[in-house]
Amino acid sequence: MSVLAYGVVAWLFLIGIYGVVTSRNLIHLVVCLSVAQSATDVLLLEIGYRSGGHAPVFVGLPARPGPAVDAVMQALALTDVVVGAAVTALLLALVVQVHKRAGTLDPDELRATRE
């Protein structure tokens, strides 16, 4: 179970970076970056998970609720999501301007337009 859980994190992160390196379109590149970034969300939630645990919301619980999962990791994941959205939005704004200036979204052709 551990191998599968943490393997997903490594896979998401590495495949995201692979996408960034081989991308031929800047919008695709930004999406690949957010795939790599989502690996950290998954890792945070997995570190905080406890088998049979319930959400750290203490309302309407059964008589014997058992342990709760780690609320700190969920709070950090929330921060991560917000910052990830901010980074994606800022990069997409830059992509809009790059397309206007260079007329292309291919990172390889950008070098050719530089004089």
Place this chain on the structure above:
Amino acid sequence: MTRRARLIFFAVAVAGLAAVLGVGLASLPSFGSQTSAYARMLNEVAPVQRHVTDVVSAINFDYRGIDTLFEEFILLATVAGISVVLRPLSDETRQLPKDKAPDRAIPPPSPAVWLLSVFLSSLLLLVGLETVTHGTLTPGGGFQGGVILASAFYVVYLGTNYRTVERFQPPLLLEAADGVGASGYVFIGLLGLLAGTDFLSNVIGLGAAGNLLSGGTIWALNIVVGAEVAGGFAILASEFLDQTAVIRTRPRSGEHR
């Protein structure tokens, strides 16, 4: 660097990265076996100390409130940065597209789309407000609810047109929500100093756990963050929308391109 050389370079680098990542992940405690002592303690004390039922909110806005202050400023800085990057540049101008067929009225959106957007935008508004105000009780809070509130504006655009959505979201109101939300966090933090304790101390009456008005500053901070996030994301959307709708190249700068 050719694509081939870049791929070889990447393969070498990623092999090293994968090795380090693998070693690191392998030495983590096995999945689902334990949580940290810090988390167990917070799960115990937060509902009692802060009269909240959602511990995640208590951590974000109280125990680690200063982190969230900076997180909020990151969002504010991003919105400001995007407004700067997407401003009309020196060779661009801001004007609505000319109507090519002035003798024909603009066809209204189909009744189905209009009905759906009326239904969806009011539903999103309601769910957004619910999520923001119930952040101390159930999963949710200012960040999540703010995004839902902002998406209500996007739905108005889907069902109507650019002019209508501009009327629905005057830039001044959005910018005010963004700024007041961000500074409101600091002011609520200063209440702690006024009360003679630390910055961001929970000094407002805590109320009874499970009530809507409970959690003291946690509840109040959720509201200001909700205003900031809703304003910020609505500004983001309108900046991107302006790029396609009204910002165009100035006619006589033909020699530039």
